[in-house]
Amino acid sequence: MDLSILILNYNTCRLTLDCLQSVFDSRTVFNYEVIVVDNASSDDSVEVIGKEYPGITLIANRENTGFAKANNQAMEIAKGRYVLLLNSDTIVQPDTLQTMVSYMDEHPDLGASGCKIILPNGSLDKACRRGFPTPSASFYYAFGFSKFFPDNPKFNQYQLGYMDPNETYPIDCLVGAFMMVRRETIQQVGGLDETFFMYGEDIDWCYRIKEAGWGIHYHPATYIVHYKGASSRRKPLKIIYEFHRAMWVFHRKHYKRKYSWITNTAVYSGISVKFTLSLLKNKLAIPMARSTPARGAQPADNKMEVKQ
Numbered sequence: 001m002d003l004s005i006l007i008l009n010y011n012t013c014r015l016t017l018d019c020l021q022s023v024f025d026s027r028t029v030f031n032y033e034v035i036v037v038d039n040a041s042s043d044d045s046v047e048v049i050g051k052e053y054p055g056i057t058l059i060a061n062r063e064n065t066g067f068a069k070a071n072n073q074a075m076e077i078a079k080g081r082y083v084l085l086l087n088s089d090t091i092v093q094p095d096t097l098q099t100m101v102s103y104m105d106e107h108p109d110l111g112a113s114g115c116k117i118i119l120p121n122g123s124l125d126k127a128c129r130r131g132f133p134t135p136s137a138s139f140y141y142a143f144g145f146s147k148f149f150p151d152n153p154k155f156n157q158y159q160l161g162y163m164d165p166n167e168t169y170p171i172d173c174l175v176g177a178f179m180m181v182r183r184e185t186i187q188q189v190g191g192l193d194e195t196f197f198m199y200g201e202d203i204d205w206c207y208r209i210k211e212a213g214w215g216i217h218y219h220p221a222t223y224i225v226h227y228k229g230a231s232s233r234r235k236p237l238k239i240i241y242e243f244h245r246a247m248w249v250f251h252r253k254h255y256k257r258k259y260s261w262i263t264n265t266a267v268y269s270g271i272s273v274k275f276t277l278s279l280l281k282n283k284l285a286i287p288m289a290r291s292t293p294a295r296g297a298q299p300a301d302n303k304m305e306v307k308q
Contacts, residue, residue, distance in 0.1 A: 002030035003101055003180075004080030005229075008070050009038045009088050013045040015227065017089040023086075028098035028175045035074040036211050051212065067176065068192035068201040076192050077254050083186060085202070087177040091225045099222040100180050111185035111214025112206065114174035116165065116223035123180040124165050127175040130206060131157045133250065135259060135267050142274065171218045173206035177226050181205075185214050195253075198239075200246030207254055240282060244275040 005023060009016045009028040016036065023034060038046050046060045055198035059073055075083055082104055086092070100115055107113075131137055137157035141148055145155040151162045163169065179202060191206045192201045206216055251267050259267075 001031040001033055001079040001081070003082050003084060003097060004074070004078035005034045005097075006069060006071050006074040006078065006083045007036045007086050007088050009036055009045050009049065010064065011041045011043050011045065013041070013043055016045065017052055018084065019088050019090055019092075020049070020056070021096075022093075024053075025094055025254075026092065026097045027094045028101070029069055030097065031102045033079060035059065035078060036068040037061065037074050038126055039066075039070050040279055041210055063127035066164070066197035068194045068196050068198075071176075072191040072194065075186065081183055083181050083183065085176050085181075087226065087228075089227045090177055091227070092178075093222055093224065094236060096222045100219065101219070102298045103219050104180060104182060105219075106215065107215070108217050110182065110217055111209040111212070112174060112179055112181045113217045113219050114178050114180065116218075117175065117178060117226050120225065120227055124160045125177070125228070126161070126173070128138060128169045128178070129163070129165070130158055130173050130175070130203070131160055132172045132202065132271055133158055133247070135251075135255065135263055136170050138267070139145040139270070139280060142270065144295075166220055167216060168219045172210065172216065173203045174216060174218070176202035177228075178224055179205075181209070182214070185212070187277040188212050188214075190213070193253075195249055196246055198242045198246070200250050202288065203211055204250055204253065207250075238277075240275070240278050244271055247271050277308065 007019060009014060020034065020036075034053070036049060036056055037059045038049070038061060040061050040063050046058065050058050051057075057077065061070065061073075065073070071085060082101060084097075084100075093153055096115060100113060105114055115129055117125040119125050132142075134157065140155045141158040146159060146161060151154040153162050156162050160171065189205075189212050193204050196204060210216060248268065248271050251264070251271075255267075256264055
């Protein structure tokens with residue numbers, strides 16, 4: 001088996017069906033399998049997905065185990081030379097699988113790679129190629145320096161806005177919406193860290209992959225469409241909490257011992273302030289409508305509906 005495609009579903013039945021259709025419409029000479037993990041959806045996802053695609057492997061959890069743990073479940077039974085994390089709210093292009101598996105085969109030093117990811121409006125999903133959230137990178141990003149100086153590498157360490165999105169190059173981290181990882185790499189560094197319930201597990205995985213000596217590349221020779229975005233400006237408290245908790249967990253795990261107590265205190269204080277401001281902003285938010293994507297799928301915030 002060349003490729004194992006892992007898709008997590010949480011009350012996103014229509015999105016997952018559209019994603020699966022795009023996968024099976026792929027034109028590739030490589031063999032692949034699809035493993036869908038349902039995280040205790042309250043809709044009819046398990047029944048409908050199983051009926052529409054009886055050839056896939058479908059794991060139905062009795063409780064919402066989180067993004068990392070659910071994907072690790074799928075990895076345990078995956079047979080492919082490569083494992084692909086793929087969000088349910090994405091549409092792959094016919095050449096995506098062929099292009100990315102071929103690229104990994106041509107670069108045996110790579111532990112992981114990702115393609116270009118665009119949003120429904122055609123703009124780049126900036127999370128698809130990032131630097132690590134070091135204290136300085138996080139500071140410049142959080143306080144808007146990256147927006148004021150978009151072409152300055154110093155102020156754009158996180159989102160890499162100064163780099164051409166149409167060129168291939170090494171990066172620090174990819175996004176879990178599309179992340180192809182070599183099996184040997186997984187065997188060496190392990191799976192996703194289940195300390196992260198949602199958010200941050202992809203960055204942590206990339207950090208461990210690079211620490212182990214593997215390369216990570218952004219390769220925009222192909223692309224996928226990512227239908228992310230919430231139906232309203234308001235988000236459940238759990239989403240806001242997990243987003244900020246992931247920052248704290250990542251810093252404590254990878255940076256705490258590398259920086260002084262002054263820097264660590266500043267980081268934790270900054271996370272606390274940002275969390276408080278996010279709560280206030282969320283409380284005052286006004287619901288907004290969203291557009292309808294292709295294939296009849298309703299766009300959803302995958303972090304909220306899939307990773308929750």
